[in-house]
Amino acid sequence: MLRYSKVFVFLLCLWPLYSIIYQIFYNKLGAEPVDKIINHFGEWTLIFIFLTLSISPLKKITNSTIWIKYRRMLGLFVFFYASIHLLSYVGLDYRFDFQPIINDVLKKKFVFIGFAAWLLLIPLAITSSNKMMRILKHNWKKIHRLIYIIGVFGVLHFVWLSKTIFFKPLIFLVILIILLLFRINFKKSSSKI
Numbered sequence: 001m002l003r004y005s006k007v008f009v010f011l012l013c014l015w016p017l018y019s020i021i022y023q024i025f026y027n028k029l030g031a032e033p034v035d036k037i038i039n040h041f042g043e044w045t046l047i048f049i050f051l052t053l054s055i056s057p058l059k060k061i062t063n064s065t066i067w068i069k070y071r072r073m074l075g076l077f078v079f080f081y082a083s084i085h086l087l088s089y090v091g092l093d094y095r096f097d098f099q100p101i102i103n104d105v106l107k108k109k110f111v112f113i114g115f116a117a118w119l120l121l122i123p124l125a126i127t128s129s130n131k132m133m134r135i136l137k138h139n140w141k142k143i144h145r146l147i148y149i150i151g152v153f154g155v156l157h158f159v160w161l162s163k164t165i166f167f168k169p170l171i172f173l174v175i176l177i178i179l180l181l182f183r184i185n186f187k188k189s190s191s192k193i
Contacts, residue, residue, distance in 0.1 A: 056183065110157050
């Protein structure tokens with residue numbers, strides 16, 4: 001039963017791809033298709049970060065460990081969509097002309113912090129297997145705590161990209177704060193036991 005539920009969750013996690021393919025096929029990307037694609041995958045990267053960060057609160061609230069079974073998959077989808085977001089920016093926006101990309105990374109803080117977030121995702125993706133968990137032992141958890149920094153960087157990337165605080169970046173910021181506060185409360189309560 002769990003195997004089938006994992007397949008279902010996996011297929012559901014591909015929704016951002018299905019939806020953008022539909023929009024491309026039916027010419028529904030609007031006046032700025034490249035920006036639409038880049039922003040689409042950027043927002044979905046943040047959503048998957050939030051889904052990953054929601055696992056521990058859900059485990060605590062529901063008193064069930066079933067949620068843990070999906071955390072690795074959700075985490076890998078974070079890296080998957082972040083990589084598509086980056087590739088869309090590099091390939092579609094700049095057509096792999098790396099000099100202006102390097103200038104952007106060095107001069108624009110939203111590009112710098114977004115790129116830094118993607119770099120921090122690499123060790124998480126590399127160490128996501130059971131074999132790496134066994135090799136790294138207690139260090140594995142330390143590495144995977146980078147997800148909190150990545151979440152903060154991702155939201156800052158979105159806020160700074162928007163120049164001023166617009167509604168959607170503000171919503172993402174509030175969600176991140178709530179998820180991080182949940183984590184702090186759980187750590188305090190577990191340290192008392």
